[in-house]
Amino acid sequence: MDSKQKILIKFGERVREIRKEKGLSQEELAHIADLHRTYIGMIERAEKNITLINIEKIANALEVKINNLIN
Amino acid sequence: MDSKQKILIKFGERVREIRKEKGLSQEELAHIADLHRTYIGMIERAEKNITLINIEKIANALEVKINNLIN
DNA sequence: TGAATGCTAACTATAGTCTGTTGTTTAAGA
């Protein structure tokens, strides 16, 4: 995942935005979503091309629709 | 990817539905989306956990919003 | 300082590619 793709950047920004709105740390979000601390960081920095199942996990953890993270 | 996840099943069904509406074969869709023939089949059968970049490729190829494929 | 995040590197699990074969429609011709 070099040369970061626009859609991953948008997604990461949105996750970070909502996470902060909720007053969660990356570690707390990771715990709720059952993912690893550093992985959340990588997603927010658009360093990984996230899969649909993990998109859903994060949306659930943030209590938003997937729509809200992508469009 | 055994024990297929609901969200992947929904996604696959939706891709197949729209693909057929457009009168495209899996091979034609694959070509437009720049993905492999058999991979489109696997996605429609919910056998693979698709990544965000490929979700976007398929949405573009089908000329729909990602929303349309997920929610 | 301490809590949160960034970053690296090494690892393992699996996404995604590719070739080939089998099975299933569908349509045309006798």
Added chain:
DNA sequence: TCTTAAACAACAGACTATAGTTAGCATTCA
């Protein structure tokens, strides 16, 4: 009808690329 062929999709297996895990240390910032 009944075949036959051609187009399409399912499936298997072997492979390569990369998603996702984890630990440890560096950096940032309140």
